Structures are given as C-alpha cells and as structure tokens.
Amino acid sequence: MPPRPRTRKARIARKRARRVAAADNDLTPSQWETLVALWGACAYCGGPGPFQKDCVLPISRGGRYTRDNVVPACRSCNASKCNAEVTGWMRRKKLDERAFLQGHAEILLHLRERRDDDGAPTAGAGAPSS
Numbered sequence: 495m496p497p498r499p500r501t502r503k504a505r506i507a508r509k510r511a512r513r514v515a516a517a518d519n520d521l522t523p524s525q526w527e528t529l530v531a532l533w534g535a536c537a538y539c540g541g542p543g544p545f546q547k548d549c550v551l552p553i554s555r556g557g558r559y560t561r562d563n564v565v566p567a568c569r570s571c572n573a574s575k576c577n578a579e580v581t582g583w584m585r586r587k588k589l590d591e592r593a594f595l596q597g598h599a600e601i602l603l604h605l606r607e608r609r610d611d612d613g614a615p616t617a618g619a620g621a622p623s624s
C-alpha cells in the first residue's frame with residue numbers, strides 16, 4: 495500500500511499543534527513572574543528586559559514550556575538562540591555557559607524548595623499524558 499503523505503502530514507501537524515497547546519499551559523503566569531524575579535536579568539547574557547520566554551531545551555528538541563525549562567531571555571538572545579542547543583550556542587556566542595548552568599540549577603533548587611507557595615498544582619491540570 496502506497497504511503498499517503500497528505501494524511502500523514504496532517505496527522506503530524508495536528509499532533510504537534512496539540513502538543514504545543516498542551517505544553518503552553520504548563521508555565522503559569524505567576525511562575526513566569528517568579529522566574530523573572532529570580533533571574534533579574536537575561537538568563538544568558540545578563541542584559542536588561544523586556545524578557546521573552548525561552549526554552550532552555552527547545553520545543554523542537556523535545557523541551558516543554560515548563561517552569562524547569564523556561565528562562566527569561568532578552569530579545570536579542572531569544573532571537574539568536576532560536577532552536578539551538580543551549581550550551582553549544584552559548585559557547586559560540588562566548589557567553590558564560592557555566593554561570594548560566596549554575597544559576598539555572600540554583601533557581602530550580604530554590605523553586606523546588608518553595609514549591610508549596612508557588613507551584614501548587616491547579617485542579618484538573620497536569621493529567622499525566624503518554
């Protein structure tokens with residue numbers, strides 16, 4: 495039986511749209527505010543805002559819009575990084591990769607410790623999938 499690319503493509507596109515829509519809801523506005531407050535600057539270059547949500551592991555590489563994977567990035571870093579793998583990109587840009595990884599680890603630790611007053615799961619959200 496010959497393949498039916500149109501159908502398959504549509505199915506993949508639908509699947510992706512659903513995944514992106516679902517992933518989009520994972521980071522709450524309050525979590526984002528907390529991330530911005532904790533970083534206090536662009537996570538990559540330390541520059542000033544306004545900040546955009548950047549996935550450390552890009553969605554295209556299996557990352558998700560979650561508190562653990564999103565960092566505030568200035569417009570310039572966000573545009574430049576795009577779908578690049580973060581450490582390779584930082585090296586190419588001669589950015590302080592170690593400072594970023596350390597800062598990211600510390601902030602995640604901090605967030606996990608105070609999970610009770612911020613990341614409380616909302617009812618109905620976060621049903622396990624796949």
Ligand SMILES: [Zn+2]
Binds near residue numbers: 537571
């Ligand atoms: Zn930046």
